[in-house]
Amino acid sequence: MEPLSTEERRKAFASAKKPDIVRKQRLPVRYHVEDFDVTDRPRRFLQAFAAILKHTNYRVALDHYVRVSAKCARCSVKCQVYLATGDERDVPCHRSELLLSVYRRHFTVSGVLRARVLGDAGLTDDKIQEMAESFYNCTACRRCYFECPMGVDHGLITHLGRYILSEIGIVPRALAVSVREQLLGATGNTSAVPVPALIDTLEFLSEEIKDGIGVDVSFPVDRQGAEYLFLPAVSDFLMEAETLMGNATVFHATGDSWTIGTGYFDGINYGLFYSDQILEHVVKKIQVEAQRLGVRKILIGECGHASRSAKYFYPAFCGGKDALPVINIMEYTHQAWKEGRLKLKAGAIAERVTYHDPCNIARPGWIVEQPRELLKAICGDYVEMTPNRRDNICCGGGGGTVSIDEIQPYRTLVGGKAKADQIRATGAKYCVAPCANCKKQLRELVAEHGIDCQIVGLHDLLYKAIVFG
Amino acid sequence: MPVFECEGRMYEVDEDGFLQEPERWSQDVAKDFAQTEAIADLTDGHWKVINYIRNYYLQFGIAPMVRKLCKETGYKLNEIYQLFPSGPAKGACKLAGLPKPTGCV
Numbered sequence: 001m002e003p004l005s006t007e008e009r010r011k012a013f014a015s016a017k018k019p020d021i022v023r024k025q026r027l028p029v030r031y032h033v034e035d036f037d038v039t040d041r042p043r044r045f046l047q048a049f050a051a052i053l054k055h056t057n058y059r060v061a062l063d064h065y066v067r068v069s070a071k072c073a074r075c076s077v078k079c080q081v082y083l084a085t086g087d088e089r090d091v092p093c094h095r096s097e098l099l100l101s102v103y104r105r106h107f108t109v110s111g112v113l114r115a116r117v118l119g120d121a122g123l124t125d126d127k128i129q130e131m132a133e134s135f136y137n138c139t140a141c142r143r144c145y146f147e148c149p150m151g152v153d154h155g156l157i158t159h160l161g162r163y164i165l166s167e168i169g170i171v172p173r174a175l176a177v178s179v180r181e182q183l184l185g186a187t188g189n190t191s192a193v194p195v196p197a198l199i200d201t202l203e204f205l206s207e208e209i210k211d212g213i214g215v216d217v218s219f220p221v222d223r224q225g226a227e228y229l230f231l232p233a234v235s236d237f238l239m240e241a242e243t244l245m246g247n248a249t250v251f252h253a254t255g256d257s258w259t260i261g262t263g264y265f266d267g268i269n270y271g272l273f274y275s276d277q278i279l280e281h282v283v284k285k286i287q288v289e290a291q292r293l294g295v296r297k298i299l300i301g302e303c304g305h306a307s308r309s310a311k312y313f314y315p316a317f318c319g320g321k322d323a324l325p326v327i328n329i330m331e332y333t334h335q336a337w338k339e340g341r342l343k344l345k346a347g348a349i350a351e352r353v354t355y356h357d358p359c360n361i362a363r364p365g366w367i368v369e370q371p372r373e374l375l376k377a378i379c380g381d382y383v384e385m386t387p388n389r390r391d392n393i394c395c396g397g398g399g400g401t402v403s404i405d406e407i408q409p410y411r412t413l414v415g416g417k418a419k420a421d422q423i424r425a426t427g428a429k430y431c432v433a434p435c436a437n438c439k440k441q442l443r444e445l446v447a448e449h450g451i452d453c454q455i456v457g458l459h460d461l462l463y464k465a466i467v468f469g
Numbered sequence: 470m471p472v473f474e475c476e477g478r479m480y481e482v483d484e485d486g487f488l489q490e491p492e493r494w495s496q497d498v499a500k501d502f503a504q505t506e507a508i509a510d511l512t513d514g515h516w517k518v519i520n521y522i523r524n525y526y527l528q529f530g531i532a533p534m535v536r537k538l539c540k541e542t543g544y545k546l547n548e549i550y551q552l553f554p555s556g557p558a559k560g561a562c563k564l565a566g567l568p569k570p571t572g573c574v
Contacts, residue, residue, distance in 0.1 A: 032484050173484070178571040187530075190572030197529035204537050235573040238558070241536035268572060303573075403573060405485065405559075436573040 031136060031404045034176060036169025042123040046106055048167035053107060056276065058160055065157070066104045068150040071097060075144035075154060080393055080418040081137060092144040092154040095134050098127065099161045132170045135161040136407075139415055140273070140399030141359040146391065158399070162274040174403045175270045179278055182266060188285070189234040189266035198265060201237050209245050215468060217245075217252040223259035225294045228332075230258050231267035231286065231310070232301025233436035240436070243302055246459025246466075247329055253343070253466050254336045258299065264289035267306030268436075272313075272360075273400030279309060280317045286310065287318040298326040302457045304358030304435035305400075311366070328361065330434060330458055334370035337377070344377050348465030351429035352381040356419075356442065357392035358435035365390050371434060371458050378465040385422045393418050395433065397441030411441060412448040420449040434458040475501040487562075487569040494523070494566030506553060506560045515552055515564070517542050522557075522565040532562050532570065 037044075053059050075092040076082045082090040089095070102123055104111040115122065135158050142155035165171065178190040187194050193201075202219040209217045220226065236244055251258050264285050271279025286298060298314060300307045307328045315323040336342040355375060361367040368389045376382050387393065396416025401407060412420075423431055423446065431446075431453050433439050442455040473482045478501060481489040486505050488494065499519055503511050511519075521542055525533040532538075535557055539546055546557075553560030558570050 174571070181571060191574055192531060192568075192571060194530045197531045200529060201534050201537070204534065208536070208540075233573055238532065238534050238570070238574055241534055403571075440573055 030133075030407050030410065032173040032406055033170055034173050041125055041128050041168060044168045045128055045164060046102075046123060048164050049102065049107070052160070052164060052167070059107075061153075061156065062100070062103050062107075062160075065096070065152050066100050066108065069093060069096065069100060069152050070150055072149070074149060075147050075152075078144045078147040080141075080143075080396070081139065081415055084414045084417045089134060090137060092138070093148070093152065095138060096152065096154045096157040098131050098134060099157055099164075102127070128165075128168075128170075131161055132165055135165065136172065136399075136401060136404075137410075137415075138399060139359075139394045139396060139401055141394030142363050143359070143391070143394065145363075159273075163276055166275045171274055172400070172404045174405065175274060175400050178268075178403065179270050179282075182268070182270075182285075183278070183281055188264060190268045190270070191234045191238060191266075193234055193237055193265075195262045198237060198260075198262065202260070205241060205245055205248070208241065209249060212245075213249070213463075215249070215252065217248050219244075219248050220257070220259045222262050222293065223257065226257040226259035227295065228256065228258040228297050228299040229286075229290050229293060229295040230260050230299045230301065230329075231265060231306070232329075233268050233303040233306050234266035235268070235436050235440075236301060236303075237265075240302075240439070240457060240460075242460040242463060243457035244459075246457070246461075246463035247301060249463055249466050250329075250333050250336065250342060250459065253468060254341045256336075259293060259295065261289040261293050263292055267300045267303055267310065269306060269309035269313075270400055270403075272305050272309040279313055283309065283313050283317045286314060290324055296324065298324050299332060300326065300328050302329060302434040302436070302459060304360035304437060306436075307367070308360035308364075328367055330367055330371050330374075333459070333462065334374055337374060343467040344374070344462065345465045345467050346377060347380045349379045349430070349461050350381070352383060352427060353379045353430045353432060353461070354383050354385055354423070354426040354428035355388075356385065356395065356423075356431055356433040356438060357389060358433065358438050359392065359394050359398050360435070362390055362392055371432065374458065374462065375432060378461060383426050383428060385426055393422060395419050395435075395438040395441040396445065397437055402437045402441045408444060412445050416441060416445045420445050420451060423453055424449070424451050428453055430461065431455050432458050432461065473502075473505070475504070483569055485559075485569050488566045489568075491526075491566050491568065498566060499564045502564050502566075506555060506563060508553070508560075508564075511564075512552075514544070518544065518549060518552060518557075518561050519565045522561055522567065526565065526567050532558070532565075532567055 071093050073091050079092050138158045140155045140158050145153050181192050182190045269282040271282050300310050310326045314326050397411050433442050434457050439455050446453050473480045549557050558574050
C-alpha cells in the first residue's frame with residue numbers, strides 16, 4: 001500500500017471545525033468534547049485509574065502486559081492506520097505503551113521505587129493530551145492481537161484508556177450525546193426515535209413488503225411471551241429499510257414468534273467503545289425489556305458492536321449462566337436455512353457480491369462462515385476480499401469513530417484507505433456489510449474514493465431470494 | 470453556544486451548525502441555512518424534501534426513514550444527494566430545522 005501524500009495527509013489531519021473550543025479545552029484532538037474541568041488533570045486521571053483498578057480485574061491483564069510487552073512493533077504490519085500514515089505514533093504497541101507506562105510508574109512497586117530514585121515526576125498533562133488523541137485514532141479492531149507474539153491485546157488497552165479518559169470528561173461529544181439520550185432521554189435510544197415514529201415506520205415497512213413481494217408480513221410489537229426479543233441498531237429504523245424488511249420476511253417464512261419491544265428497541269451500546277459503566281447500564285436495559293415481555297432469547301440485528309456487547313456482556317452483567325441466550329440474526333437465519341425451514345432461491349442475485357467481515361463478530365471467530373454460506377446459496381457470482389474472515393481489515397470506522405463526524409476525513413482517507421483498495425479490487429456490485437457502523441463508514445468510503453459499489457446488509461439480499469410455500 | 474449569523478440575523482446553533490431553537494424555524498431560516506450547505510438556490514425540489522421532513526418531524530418528533538422520504542417525495546436517494554450534498558440525514562434535516570441526528574446515522 002502507498003503511504004499518503006503530503007496533500008492527503010494535510011487534508012486528513014485538518015483540525016476540528018471549531019478550533020476555539022479545542023483551544024479552550026487545551027485538547028489537540030479532532031473531535032468535539034463537551035465542556036469539562038481542565039484543571040489538575042493528571043491527579044484526576046490517576047484517581048480514576050486507581051478506582052477502576054480497584055473495582056475491576058484489569059490489574060491482572062495490566063500486570064501481565066507490563067512484564068511481557070516487548071515493544072517489538074510486529075503489530076505494525078497488521079495495523080491499517082499505521083500502514084496508511086507511516087507515523088510511529090500509530091504503531092499499536094507504541095499507543096499501548098502510553099497507558100502501560102502510567103501503570104508501571106504509578107501502580108507497581110518497582111515503578112514507584114524507580115521514580116523515587118531517579119526523580120521521575122510522573123504523569124503530565126501533555127501525556128494525557130497525547131492519549132486523548134491517540135486512543136481515538138485506533139479503531140479498536142483488534143487485528144494486531146493476532147500478530148503480537150506476547151499476546152498483548154492492544155484493543156483492550158485502547159478500551160481501558162478511553163474508559164479512564166471518559167471518567168475525567170474526555171469523551172467524543174457524538175458518543176456522549178447519544179448515550180445520554182439512551183440512558184436519560186425521553187426516547188431511551190441513541191437516535192432519539194419516539195415510539196409513535198417507530199410504529200409508523202413499521203407499518204410503512206409492512207406496506208412496502210406487500211407492494212414488493214405481495215406477502216402480508218407483520219412486525220409484531222410488544223408480544224408477550226415471544227421466543228425472540230429483536231434489537232437491531234436503532235439507526236436501522238431510519239436508514240436500513242431493506243435490512244429490516246429482510247429480517248421480518250425471514251421470520252414470516254420460518255413462522256417463529258418474535259417481537260420488537262416499545263420499552264426498549266435499541267441494540268446499540270456505545271459503552272463497548274469507551275466505558276464499562278455505560279456498557280453495564282445499557283445492557284441492563286435489554287434485561288428489563290426482556291423480563292417485561294417474558295421472552296426466551298435475545299436476538300440482535302445486523303450490527304457488529306451491538307452483537308458483541310450483548311453476546312459477551314449480557315451474561316456478564318445480567319445473571320451469568322442463568323442469563324437468556326443472545327444470538328445474532330445471521331445465526332438465526334443460517335440455522336433456519338440449515339434446518340430447511342427457510343427456502344432460498346439459488347442464483348437470485350446475479351451481480352457480483354462480496355462480503356465485509358465486521359470486526360466485532362468476525363475477530364472472535366463467532367460469525368464468519370454463516371453469512372458466507374447464505375450468500376453462496378443465493379449469489380451467482382460471489383467473491384472474497386483478501387484478507388478476509390478473522391483476519392479481515394476493519395472498515396476504518398470501528399470503535400465508535402464512525403459516529404464522530406468531525407473526523408470523517410481521517411476515517412475515509414487514513415483509517416479506511418486499505419478497505420477502499422480492498423473493495424475496489426473485488427470489482428463487486430454489492431458489498432455486504434452486516435453492521436450499522438460498517439455500512440455508514442463504507443458508504444462514505446466508496447463515495448470518497450469513487451468506487452461503484454453498493455453497500456448493503458445481508459438480509460437486503462436474502463429478502464430478494466426467499467421462496468414461500 | 471456558537472452563533473450562526475446571516476445578514477444580521479443571529480441563530481443559536483450546535484457545533485455542527487444545526488439550529489438549536491426548533492420553534493424559530495421558518496422558510497426564511499431554511500434559506501439562511503442553505504448557504505452553509507453550499508446550496509445556492511432552493512428549488513421546488515428542495516422545498517418538497519424540506520417540507521416533508523419538517524411536517525414529519527412536527528408529527529413524530531424525528532426525521533422520517535430515508536426510504537419513506539424517498540417514496541413520499543418521489544426522489545431516489547442519489548437525487549436527494551444531488552439536492553443536498555451532505556445527504557438527507559445531515560443536509561436536509563439541517564435546513565428543515567431538526568436537531569442533529571445522533572447515533573449511527
